[in-house]
Amino acid sequence: MKVIVVNNYEEMSIKAAQIVASQIILKEESILGLATGSTPIGMYKELIKLYEQKIIDFEKTKTFNLDEYFGLSRDNDQSYYYYMRNNLFNHINIKTENTNIPDGTAKDIHEECINYEEKIKKAGGIDLQVLGIGTNGHIGFNEPDIKFESTTHLVNLDEETIKANSRFFDSIDEVPKQAISMGIKTIMHSKKIVLLANGKNKADAIYGTVKGNITPELPASILQLHNDVYIIVDKEAASKL
Numbered sequence: 001m002k003v004i005v006v007n008n009y010e011e012m013s014i015k016a017a018q019i020v021a022s023q024i025i026l027k028e029e030s031i032l033g034l035a036t037g038s039t040p041i042g043m044y045k046e047l048i049k050l051y052e053q054k055i056i057d058f059e060k061t062k063t064f065n066l067d068e069y070f071g072l073s074r075d076n077d078q079s080y081y082y083y084m085r086n087n088l089f090n091h092i093n094i095k096t097e098n099t100n101i102p103d104g105t106a107k108d109i110h111e112e113c114i115n116y117e118e119k120i121k122k123a124g125g126i127d128l129q130v131l132g133i134g135t136n137g138h139i140g141f142n143e144p145d146i147k148f149e150s151t152t153h154l155v156n157l158d159e160e161t162i163k164a165n166s167r168f169f170d171s172i173d174e175v176p177k178q179a180i181s182m183g184i185k186t187i188m189h190s191k192k193i194v195l196l197a198n199g200k201n202k203a204d205a206i207y208g209t210v211k212g213n214i215t216p217e218l219p220a221s222i223l224q225l226h227n228d229v230y231i232i233v234d235k236e237a238a239s240k241l
């Protein structure tokens with residue numbers, strides 16, 4: 001693990017965008033794994049700037065998002081589909097058919113999960129996966145559990161996650177209780193991983209990720225077993241390391 005401690009959110013966003021941009025420059029047809037949440041928004045803004053400056057081009061890039069809320073349609077402004085259009089895809093030249101996000105309204109969720117996993121495999125696997133982290137150490141929506149869930153699956157969200165994510169909704173009752181998420185194996189198969197975290201409320205999760213035991217109780221801890229991971233954290237998130 002390469003832990004990079006930066007001064008603030010802006011520096012974290014720039015560093016992360018540089019890594020993603022380098023990946024695209026080295027391989028135009030890169031397969032990117034993308035994350036949502038508030039953490040990567042600054043990184044997406046930086047990537048849009050680099051695109052506008054013609055430093056990077058998304059023409060041949062493909063993306064797979066980590067997760068999607070179960071039951072939210074694509075036009076719901078809290079869906080991750082909506083988030084990705086709003087924060088990145090609408091501002092760059094990526095082809096819509098090259099962007100992939102699990103369909104939270106699929107009739108057969110089991111089939112949707114299998115197909116999503118297949119699509120990633122067919123595309124050749126993820127070259128670079130961007131991750132945020134939950135305060136409980138979740139990555140994607142892989143919640144603390146007694147075992148690591150391997151492939152794309154339907155998840156029951158933890159109370160802590162529902163509470164944390166309620167800040168984006170009008171009320172806590174509107175937060176979906178389930179989501180579709182790539183599994184731990186899906187994430188670990190990525191060739192390179194960049195995890196971003198900022199703020200004091202992520203300090204315990206970052207400590208567990210970098211220095212804790214490898215345990216499904218703190219899903220991000222499994223990243224210790226990956227051989228190409230960057231953890232980019234601001235001083236507050238790094239405060240317990």
Ligand SMILES: N[C@@H]1[C@@H](O)[C@H](O)[C@@H](COP(=O)(O)O)O[C@@H]1O
Pocket residue numbers: 035036037038039040066067131132133134135139140141161165
């Ligand atoms: N499924 C997402 C995660 O992918 C994200 O990393 C996490 C942290 O969110 P934030 O960046 O807003 O703290 O929240 C959600 O639960």
